[in-house]
Amino acid sequence: MGVFDRIRGEFIDIIEWTDDSRDTIVWRFPRYENEIKMGAKLTVRESQAAVFVNEGQVADSYQPGLYTLETRNMPILSTLKGWKYGFDSPFKAEVYFVNTRQFTDLKWGTQNPVIVRDPEFGMVRLRAFGTFALRVVDPPALLRELAGTDPQFRTEEVAEYLRQLIVGRLGTALATARVPMLDLATQQGTIGDALAAALSKELAPVGFAIPTFVIENISLPPEVEAAIDRRSQMGIVGNLDQYTQFQTAQAIEAAARNQGGAGEGLGIGLGMALGQRAAGTAGAPGAPQPYQPYPGQGQGGQPNQGQPPAAPPAGPPIPPPLPTAEQWFVGVNGQRLGPFDRGQLGQRAAAGEVRHDTLIWTAGMAQWTPAGQVAEVAPLLANVPPPLPPQA
Numbered sequence: 282m283g284v285f286d287r288i289r290g291e292f293i294d295i296i297e298w299t300d301d302s303r304d305t306i307v308w309r310f311p312r313y314e315n316e317i318k319m320g321a322k323l324t325v326r327e328s329q330a331a332v333f334v335n336e337g338q339v340a341d342s343y344q345p346g347l348y349t350l351e352t353r354n355m356p357i358l359s360t361l362k363g364w365k366y367g368f369d370s371p372f373k374a375e376v377y378f379v380n381t382r383q384f385t386d387l388k389w390g391t392q393n394p395v396i397v398r399d400p401e402f403g404m405v406r407l408r409a410f411g412t413f414a415l416r417v418v419d420p421p422a423l424l425r426e427l428a429g430t431d432p433q434f435r436t437e438e439v440a441e442y443l444r445q446l447i448v449g450r451l452g453t454a455l456a457t458a459r460v461p462m463l464d465l466a467t468q469q470g471t472i473g474d475a476l477a478a479a480l481s482k483e484l485a486p487v488g489f490a491i492p493t494f495v496i497e498n499i500s501l502p503p504e505v506e507a508a509i510d511r512r513s514q515m516g517i518v519g520n521l522d523q524y525t526q527f528q529t530a531q532a533i534e535a536a537a538r539n540q541g542g543a544g545e546g547l548g549i550g551l552g553m554a555l556g557q558r559a560a561g562t563a564g565a566p567g568a569p570q571p572y573q574p575y576p577g578q579g580q581g582g583q584p585n586q587g588q589p590p591a592a593p594p595a596g597p598p599i600p601p602p603l604p605t606a607e608q609w610f611v612g613v614n615g616q617r618l619g620p621f622d623r624g625q626l627g628q629r630a631a632a633g634e635v636r637h638d639t640l641i642w643t644a645g646m647a648q649w650t651p652a653g654q655v656a657e658v659a660p661l662l663a664n665v666p667p668p669l670p671p672q673a
Contacts, residue, residue, distance in 0.1 A: 296331070296350075297324035298378040303386070306417065307424065307434035310376040318371050323348040328382035330420040334375040335361050339421045377428070379420035383492060384436050388412050389444050394502070395452040399462045407462075408500045409451060411473070413480075414493040415443070423488030439489075447494075450479055462501070469496040522644050609658070612640035612649055627661045637667045 296317070298308055324347055325331045331343040333355070340358040352359045358374060390410035399405050415436065417423055428434040454476050460468045477494035484490060501509075608620035611629070621629065629635045630652075637653030652658045653667070 294318045294321040295324070296321060296376055297326075298329065299326075300329075300380060302435075304384070304436045305433055306380050306384070306436060306439075307428040307431065308378045308380075309430075309432040310378065311432075316371045316373055317350065317376070319350060319352075321350045323350055323376075325378075328380065330379045330381050330417075332377045332379060332420050332424055333358055334377060334424070335373070339424055340374065342421055377420075377424060379417055379423060381417050381420070384415045385412070385493070387415055387436065387440060387443070389447045391448055391451065395448075395455065397452065397455050397462075401461055401463070402505070405462055405505060406502055407455065409496055409498065411495045411497040413443075413447070413477070413491055413495065415439075416490050416492055417488055418490045419485070419488035421488070422486065426487040446480065446483065447476070450476060450483075454479070465499050469499065472496060608643060610642045611635060612642070623657075623661075626658065630658075630661045630665055633665065635662070636665055637662055 296310055298310065300308070323331060323343060325343050325345045327345050329345060333340040333342075335358055338361065340361060341355050348354060358372075362372065388410070389412070391408050394406035394408050396404060396406055427439065431438075454472055455465075458468065458472050458475070460472070465472075473494040473496045476496075477491045480491040480494065481489075500506075607623055609622070609626050610617055610619035611621065611626075611634075612618075613634070626635060626641075635641070635652055635658075637651060639652045640649040641652045641655060641658060642649045646655075653662060
């Protein structure tokens with residue numbers, strides 16, 4: 282800096298700041314030896330505030346407007362200087378411009394999952410991320426607590442501090458919201474507003490406020506998401522027995538389109554299985570099987586009269602499908618027990634654990650039904666006394 286530059290800089294008569302950045306929160310007005318001419322013009326633009334600091338002590342603060350610096354509009358600085366009367370000589374002071382607009386390009390996210398207790402799934406680990414806006418609401422407090430003498434205080438200097446503060450508050454906000462995990466997506470706005478209010482209250486002593494807090498996404502661990510997907514698939518399928526019949530019918534159609542003996546045999550076998558399942562006889566122990574007359578016999582096992590015996594079928598016979606074990610479920614005290622086969626169900630009936638009024642269910646039943654009203658199970662309860670009549 283040359284001699285004339287120093288002389289021109291010693292007596293500042295215009296003080297202003299035109300912000301050419303998007304991340305500067307506080308900017309110190311540069312000048313030689315901090316000398317300001319009494320009567321200088323101070324321009325504070327919209328979304329700005331100007332704070333004068335004298336000998337390390339915060340003095341006067343100015344909101345947007347055009348000011349002529351005189352003792353009457355610099356009351357605190359005049360008191361610090363001891364100016365009892367008008368004073369026209371230059372004075373020394375530092376001028377800090379504070380950006381009071383909203384900084385909306387700030388992001389947050391959880392590096393580690395937050396563990397919360399869900400009423401349906403128990404303990405779950407959640408991750409979340411989003412954006413938030415930051416605004417200076419108390420410029421003098423910001424200079425005292427955070428900015429200090431930094432000539433250019435930027436958002437990156439407080440970003441990590443704010444992120445840690447947000448993550449620390451996120452778990453409490455999710456827990457106190459008492460929102461089931463599956464309903465979090467519908468309540469993200471409400472939770473974000475609550476977090477904005479809580480963070481603004483905590484940041485008030487340092488001059489900051491959080492006017493907007495946005496939760497863009499709350500995610501679960503991949504294994505939990507996969508389990509939810511499987512559960513959704515089961516809900517879409519609905520009745521598993523009907524779904525099995527539908528799958529069987531599709532397999533028959535595909536086999537019919539397949540050329541060759543293998544496809545025809547598969548179609549015949551699946552057709553028999555579907556017919557037996559539809560009739561309620563497939564795989565049921567003790568269920569009567571349709572009568573198959575021997576060659577040379579008519580209906581009822583009587584010999585054919587005047588007709589030659591039927592020719593035996595060509596090729597090896599097609600075996601019937603293997604019977605499937607029954608699976609019964611028992612409802613006791615609001616809990617589902619099982620599955621049990623018929624033998625196990627009989628053992629529980631003998632032990633008195635299954636009675637006439639005990640609710641049971643198996644595939645093909647529309648709803649839970651008392652055991653005494655189910656024809657297949659009623660014989661197992663022959664030696665079990667019915668429930669006592671209500672007392673008068």
